[in-house]
Amino acid sequence: KQEVTQIPAALSVPEGENLVLNCSFTDSAIYNLQWFRQDPGKGLTSLLLIQSSQREQTSGRLNASLDKSSGRSTLYIAASQPGDSATYLCAVTHSGYSTLTFGKGTMLLVSP
Amino acid sequence: DAMVIQNPRYQVTQFGKPVTLSCSQTLNHNVMYWYQQKSSQAPKLLFHYYDKDFNNEADTPDNFQSRRPNTSFCFLDIRSPGLGDAAMYLCATSREAHYTFGSGTRLTVV
Numbered sequence: 001k002q003e004v005t006q007i008p009a010a011l012s013v014p015e016g017e018n019l020v021l022n023c024s025f026t027d028s029a030i031y032n033l034q035w036f037r038q039d040p041g042k043g044l045t046s047l048l049l050i051q052s053s054q055r056e057q058t059s060g061r062l063n064a065s066l067d068k069s070s071g072r073s074t075l076y077i078a079a080s081q082p083g084d085s086a087t088y089l090c091a092v093t094h095s096g097y098s099t100l101t102f103g104k105g106t107m108l109l110v111s112p
Numbered sequence: 113d114a115m116v117i118q119n120p121r122y123q124v125t126q127f128g129k130p131v132t133l134s135c136s137q138t139l140n141h142n143v144m145y146w147y148q149q150k151s152s153q154a155p156k157l158l159f160h161y162y163d164k165d166f167n168n169e170a171d172t173p174d175n176f177q178s179r180r181p182n183t184s185f186c187f188l189d190i191r192s193p194g195l196g197d198a199a200m201y202l203c204a205t206s207r208e209a210h211y212t213f214g215s216g217t218r219l220t221v222v
Contacts, residue, residue: 004154032209043118043202043213044155089154093209099145100211102154 002027004092006103013080014111021075021106023090028071030092035064035075038087038105047088048075080110115139118203118214125193125221133188133217135203141212144186146178147202149216155202161186193221 003026013019023033032051036044048057048064050073056065063076073090087107091100116137125131137144142163147155159178160167166178175197177189190197198221203214 009152034209034211036213041200041216041218043116043215044204044211045213046211049209099157099160100155104152104154107152 002030002092002094002101004090004101004103006088006090006106008106009104010107010109012109012111015080015082017080017110018076018078019080019108021077021088021108023073023075023103025071025073025092025101027094028068029094030068031095031098033064033066033073033090033092034100035062035073036089036091038089040086044089077108080108082110082112084108085110116203116205116212116214118201118217120217121215122218123220125190125219127194127221128192131190131193131219133190133201133203133219135186135188135214136184137205137212138184139205139207139212140183141205141207142183143206144180145202145204145206146186146188147204149200149202150198158188190219193219195221197221 005024007022034049035047038044050057050066061078066073087105089105091102119134145160146158149155158172161180179187200216202216
């Protein structure tokens, strides 16, 4: 059974810092990995999707990398801003038709 | 804008009183999902539909049921809510690995 772990569970940084969020998964036979953002009391917003054949994806200040063989992904946030404060979740699928398996998320607080 | 809409945003129900949560989509995605998310926990899949094909997760309690009368709508029925069912319920749709989530319904059981 696939298990997804995210470290740290919570992170507090001052504005402007570059930071890294970590995600690991136990079964490396994944189809893709996604990073989502969740604001308090809200639904999830997709940030980045990495197919299993890809090594990384970038969107603005966000960069996600994937090392399938070691079962790891990182989300890099450059020049963090208070508006980045949210919970970040990673999730994996095992095929084009399988469902998402989520980690518990990393709660990020960026202080002005 | 195409989107996934969940109603209501907040639902308070009495212990044991049946409750229905609703979800609608304008994306015309063929797959729809219901997730349960408790505080500081990962979203847990309850059900999903691939078109009209219903898929029930093995550990979803019998107390939870779902209906999808057409492509646009999906409902989550909780027959006899217990205190442990208090959670955020998230509806989502997908097409080719691209997921769209609704804003969720926060269920409180009193």
